Amino acid sequence: MLSLEGITDSIHNWLNHALNPTLAMLSEFVMVGLCVITLFAMLGLVLIMMERKVSAYMQVRIGPNRVGPGGMFQTLADTLKLVVKEGLTPDGADHFLFNLAPFVVLSASMLALAPVAFAKGFQVWDLPIGILYVSAISSVSVIGILMAGWASNNKYSLLGAMRSGAQIVSYELSAGLSVLTIVILTGSLRISDIIQAQQDGWWIFKGHIPAIIAFVIFLIAVTAETNRAPFDMAEAESELTAGFHTEYSGMKFALFFLAEYVNIFIVCAIGAALFFGGWMPFHIGHWESFNHIMDFIPSSIWFTGKTFALIFVIMWFRWTFPRLRIDQLLNLEWKYLLPISMANLLLTTFVAIKGWYF
Amino acid sequence: MGSASLLVLIVSAVVFAAGGILVGKLFIKGTKNPQKGQAYECGILAKGIGWNQFNVGYYLFALIFLIFDVELIFLYPWAVVAKKSGWMAFGEILVFLFILFMGFLYAHRKGALKWI
DSSP states (O other): OOOHHHHHHHHHHHHHHHSOHHHHHHHHHHHHHHHHHHHHHHHHHHHHHHHHHHHHHHTTOOOOOSSSGGGTTHHHHHHHHHHTSOOOOOTTSOHHHHHHHHHHHHHHHHHTTTTOOOBTTBOSOOOTTHHHHHHHHHTHHHHHHHHHHHHTTOHHHHHHHHHHHHHHHHHHHHHHHHHHHHHHHHTOOOHHHHHHTTTTSOHHHHTHHHHHHHHHHHHHHHHHHTTOTTSOGGGOHHHHTTGGGSSOOHHHHHHHHHHHHHHHHHHHHHHHHHHSOTTOOOOOTTOHHHHHHHTTSOHHHHHHHHHHHHHHHHHHHHTTSOOOOHHHHHHIIIIIIHHHHHHHHHHHHHHHHHTOOO | OOTHHHHHHHHHHHHHHHHHHHHHHHHOOOOOOGGGGSOOSTTSOOOSOSSOOOOTHHHHHHHHHHHHHHHHHHHHHHHHHHHHHTHHHHHHHHHHHHHHHHHHHHHHHTTTTSOO
């Protein structure tokens, strides 16, 4: 059967057969780099298109429909426009930090791609502490955002960066705690182990109440962590024009935008892996024939479907809830989500030790 | 792929970002205009310096976060072995979370979680 794992394996074998080991390794590195860059560009195009179309249909509009069939090439045209725009650096800005910030933000979201399992056996690096790694790397982007806001020498940027910093840092806690519930149930931090543990059903079904609570908290927390509405305090247009990237223009602005969308993809991919089994097809216990039928759908399609379904939910949030104020935002995290997720952690431990999950 | 993949990813991120910016530079014929370099304040001339004072509340939340984040790191190795260790692990986490929650209550009573 044609699978992504098979393709990578055959490429690996062929390279090692045709070239000497060092050269084969180097060419593999180049190929991985190219794949990741292509994925980045594609994700940017697809997600921005999806965002615009989803918002349009939710507001009973059609959305972009002029460039290409059904407006499919609108984002491509926008990207072209952004590439040829002049990237200005304000006179009063800290030039070095100002120009460094997009690189930091983009590198952070690129690095967080490493443990994401795109299909069965198709991962950049299946490291044994995958989940911990993702939560560590995703907090690096805060540094880039603070850097951008501070270096701009603009009041809006500074305020936006501070808000964003407080918000990302706070919601990281409950995101981490909700991730821990799945780690307790699985007993491993490795992404492939977590997915493998869901062979007889996804955690959201097997882990019943604690897993569902954890999933809801996770969804709220990652929406806040990726600075999405209703938590988009950092770039609240009506208050701060564009928040921390007010002063950015041209390609540097595009890089911030891209990193933001890729971050949404990554958190949704991680959420899918934790609660919905990542690339694991929909299996029910020991219904062998049912499971076998489900296996006919390739794992990459399962992964893409679940991830994009979660992305759709996050986009849906944007048009459902009004924006929060900064004090309401911090209240929600510190007075509700954090105590609830701590109690949920205890509940999960209890359930896991008692063996009350399927 | 091993840890080399991190290097590959960082390099590809830098290549992607630098490539985009450099391609842009090729097409741009920048014109000089003193107004271009000004800070953007919705069209009005920028008043004062951009590096303003900001609310001290941000610092407070950063400090509380620091405590809880360290706690979270301690929980990760515990979570991996929690199921295997059984009730021992449950008792430990109960004590740990209790102490932590006391700290949280202390911060709450002191008004650290209140936005000024």
